[in-house]
Amino acid sequence: xxxxxxxxxxxxxxxxxxxxxxxxxxxxxxxxxxxxxxxxxxxxxxxxxxxxxxxxxxxxxxxxxxxxxxxxxxxxxxxxxxxxxxxxxxxxxxxxxxxxxxxxxxxxxxxxxxxxxxxxxxxxxxxxxxxxxxxxxxxxxxxxxxxxxxxxxxxxxxxxxxxxxxxxxxxxxxxxxxxxxxxxxxxxxxxxxxxxxxxxxxxxxxxxxxxxxxxxxxxxxxxxxxxxxxxxxxxxxxxxxxxxxxxxxxxxxxxxxxxxxxxxxxxxxxxxxxxxxxxxxxxxxxxxxxxxxxxxxxxxxxxxxxxxxxxxxxxxxxxxxxxxxxxxxxxxxxxxxxxxxxxxxxxxxxxxxxxxxxxxxxxxxxxxxxxxxxxxxxxxxxxxxxxxxxxxxxxxxxxxxxxxx
Amino acid sequence: xxxxxxxxxxxxxxxxxxxxxxxxxxxxxxxxxxxxxxxxxxxxxxxxxxxxxxxxxxxxxxxxxxxxxxxxxxxxxxxxxxxxxxxxxxxxxxxxxxxxxxxxxxxxxxxxxxxxxxxxxxxxxxxxxxxxxxxxxxxxxxxxxxxxxxxxxxxxxxxxxxxxxxxxxxxxxxxxxxxxxxxxxxxxxxxxxxxxxxxxxxxxxxxxxxxxxxxxxxxxxxxxxxxxxxxxxxxxxxxxxxxxxxxxxxxxxxxxxxxxxxx
Numbered sequence: 001x002x003x004x005x006x007x008x009x010x011x012x013x014x015x016x017x018x019x020x021x022x023x024x025x026x027x028x029x030x031x032x033x034x035x036x037x038x039x040x041x042x043x044x045x046x047x048x049x050x051x052x053x054x055x056x057x058x059x060x061x062x063x064x065x066x067x068x069x070x071x072x073x074x075x076x077x078x079x080x081x082x083x084x085x086x087x088x089x090x091x092x093x094x095x096x097x098x099x100x101x102x103x104x105x106x107x108x109x110x111x112x113x114x115x116x117x118x119x120x121x122x123x124x125x126x127x128x129x130x131x132x133x134x135x136x137x138x139x140x141x142x143x144x145x146x147x148x149x150x151x152x153x154x155x156x157x158x159x160x161x162x163x164x165x166x167x168x169x170x171x172x173x174x175x176x177x178x179x180x181x182x183x184x185x186x187x188x189x190x191x192x193x194x195x196x197x198x199x200x201x202x203x204x205x206x207x208x209x210x211x212x213x214x215x216x217x218x219x220x221x222x223x224x225x226x227x228x229x230x231x232x233x234x235x236x237x238x239x240x241x242x243x244x245x246x247x248x249x250x251x252x253x254x255x256x257x258x259x260x261x262x263x264x265x266x267x268x269x270x271x272x273x274x275x276x277x278x279x280x281x282x283x284x285x286x287x288x289x290x291x292x293x294x295x296x297x298x299x300x301x302x303x304x305x306x307x308x309x310x311x312x313x314x315x316x317x318x319x320x321x322x323x324x325x326x327x328x329x330x331x332x333x334x335x336x337x338x339x340x341x342x343x344x345x346x347x348x349x350x351x352x353x354x355x356x357x358x359x360x361x362x363x364x365x366x367x368x369x370x371x372x373x374x375x376x377x378x379x380x381x382x383x384x385x386x387x388x389x390x391x392x393x394x395x396x397x398x399x400x401x402x403x404x405x
Numbered sequence: 406x407x408x409x410x411x412x413x414x415x416x417x418x419x420x421x422x423x424x425x426x427x428x429x430x431x432x433x434x435x436x437x438x439x440x441x442x443x444x445x446x447x448x449x450x451x452x453x454x455x456x457x458x459x460x461x462x463x464x465x466x467x468x469x470x471x472x473x474x475x476x477x478x479x480x481x482x483x484x485x486x487x488x489x490x491x492x493x494x495x496x497x498x499x500x501x502x503x504x505x506x507x508x509x510x511x512x513x514x515x516x517x518x519x520x521x522x523x524x525x526x527x528x529x530x531x532x533x534x535x536x537x538x539x540x541x542x543x544x545x546x547x548x549x550x551x552x553x554x555x556x557x558x559x560x561x562x563x564x565x566x567x568x569x570x571x572x573x574x575x576x577x578x579x580x581x582x583x584x585x586x587x588x589x590x591x592x593x594x595x596x597x598x599x600x601x602x603x604x605x606x607x608x609x610x611x612x613x614x615x616x617x618x619x620x621x622x623x624x625x626x627x628x629x630x631x632x633x634x635x636x637x638x639x640x641x642x643x644x645x646x647x648x649x650x651x652x653x654x655x656x657x658x659x660x661x662x663x664x665x666x667x668x
Contacts, residue, residue, distance in 0.1 A: 002535040016520060315516045319577065320505020320533040322498045398477045402516065
């Protein structure tokens with residue numbers, strides 16, 4: 001009863017100074033709006049990165065050759081030539097958690113078709129490469145195990161290469177010369193887009209790794225393996241199994257360093273996720289500063305309001321308002337400002353997120369916890385910054401207050 | 406004026422008993438090593454239904470006394486019993502409650518809330534006694550009617566004359582049926598005719614049983630009280646019963662050309 005009456009007193013005081021109330025709220029509106037928009041946009045960016053990483057497959061493991069040390073000079077990864085296609089065969093045979101495996105090599109070459117030429121990545125790979133990477137061949141067909149075993153001069157193009165070499169034509173069945181070696185084009189892979197780091201994944205030609213070894217690179221080792229585990233949960237087991245098999249095959253003494261490195265796609269996803277989370281938090285924290293400034297705005301106006309209304313406070317005290325009643329009145333005014341500002345800010349934040357989502361072309365996720373947090377924070381700021389002015393009002397001496405001009 | 410308003414719960418306070426008792430009241434102000442003794446042992450008792458004027462020049466201690474009697478301030482010594490309650494030792498919250506339920510203030514400067522209607526001003530004490538519902542609304546309206554402003558309920562203070570504003574303040578002081586009505590120079594800001602009207606209203610209320618304390622420095626005003634307590638340098642120098650002048654008849658005699666002289 002009394003609470004409602006005091007609430008009404010506060011509401012009326014705010015309604016009396018509409019412009020001032022609105023301007024005071026503006027700080028909170030912008031603060032809450034900024035927090036929600038920033039977190040939503042950052043979350044959207046994170047989801048975007050995650051979906052790109054997921055497009056590479058979450059149960060994928062990549063094995064790279066390790067580094068070699070010669071006379072104290074350590075070369076980087078890939079400098080060791082101990083990894084062979086036989087390792088891949090052994091892993092597929094012995095590791096129960098491994099579903100598919102594709103040996104890989106990689107080089108860059110100038111490719112020519114008709115009067116067009118282009119420099120691109122040449123990916124030597126096993127026939128399972130397309131399945132492991134979940135990268136279907138859309139036009140034509142992929143090469144087969146038979147092509148791999150016979151070192152066939154066959155290849156599959158990425159869309160970027162296809163567009164550059166055969167603008168407006170169907171490349172399937174035509175011939176592309178890679179380092180002057182003619183390769184028959186069997187198919188074109190589905191467009192995959194940029195990867196998590198932004199580089200174009202479709203700027204690629206995939207050839208049987210055996211052909212790449214003999215015809216293009218002149219090597220007998222392989223430069224990596226693309227492996228898919230039986231399931232997402234088996235990635236860690238597969239990693240252990242592969243490690244054991246490779247250590248045994250490469251005769252590495254217990255305690256010796258691995259001459260290879262295994263990287264799971266899920267690790268990369270986790271790292272990227274962690275990075276994006278930090279980004280989200282950073283953006284949220286920066287936006288929170290404006291919320292804090294909004295809170296200080298409320299305190300400022302409430303202090304002015306208390307000073308302006310000292311006589312009113314005196315009259316209220318004379319007719320029986322307790323210090324607690326006065327405190328409640330001013331605290332409620334601050335809370336109403338911050339709550340109302342918070343609500344409008346939520347609307348503003350969601351609106352901005354939608355606009356940015358449309359403009360950037362990615363899905364913006366409006367996280368309910370972020371909305372709840374920003375709103376809760378706004379209300380808490382009202383309480384926190386409203387308390388000091390309200391207390392100041394409550395502790396006024398009624399005699400002084402009544403005499404105040 | 407309508408008389409359907411029973412102004413206070415004083416029907417439960419039988420006449421004859423003392424509604425207000427102060428004994429040996431002292432108030433010392435200290436500022437550093439400097440000491441001002443505003444009240445130096447003031448004792449008196451006011452029976453229910455009396456109209457008392459407390460007289461004194463500025464510096465006599467009457468403002469201090471008024472603050473203590475109004476429970477806005479605490480004495481530094483002595484006792485103060487209001488309607489049977491010892492108030493000298495009460496904390497801020499308890500004093501606020503006493504102000505709300507037992508004291509009706511009327512100030513020289515009216516002290517109405519600006520931009521707030523007459524009715525809402527009268528309802529103000531009811532907010533803090535938790536009675537500001539529909540019943541409170543009706544009570545406030547009744548109090549306004551009692552002071553003759555039933556038709557001005559929704560006017561703002563700046564749409565009312567000084568006399569009307571003071572009537573609103575009186576209605577506000579009556580709305581919670583206080584034990585005493587404490588009027589601090591209630592006519593100080595009003596012209597003679599309006600002053601007489603306000604004093605006449607006080608006398609009417611007094612005849613209906615309301616105990617009235619008039620704090621003033623003017624003999625002309627004190628003449629309308631049953632009893633005059635004179636304060637000087639923080640002590641009572643005189644405490645006299647008298648036959649009060651009737652404000653209503655003074656008003657009747659008050660023609661436009663005699664407005665300046667009251668006595």
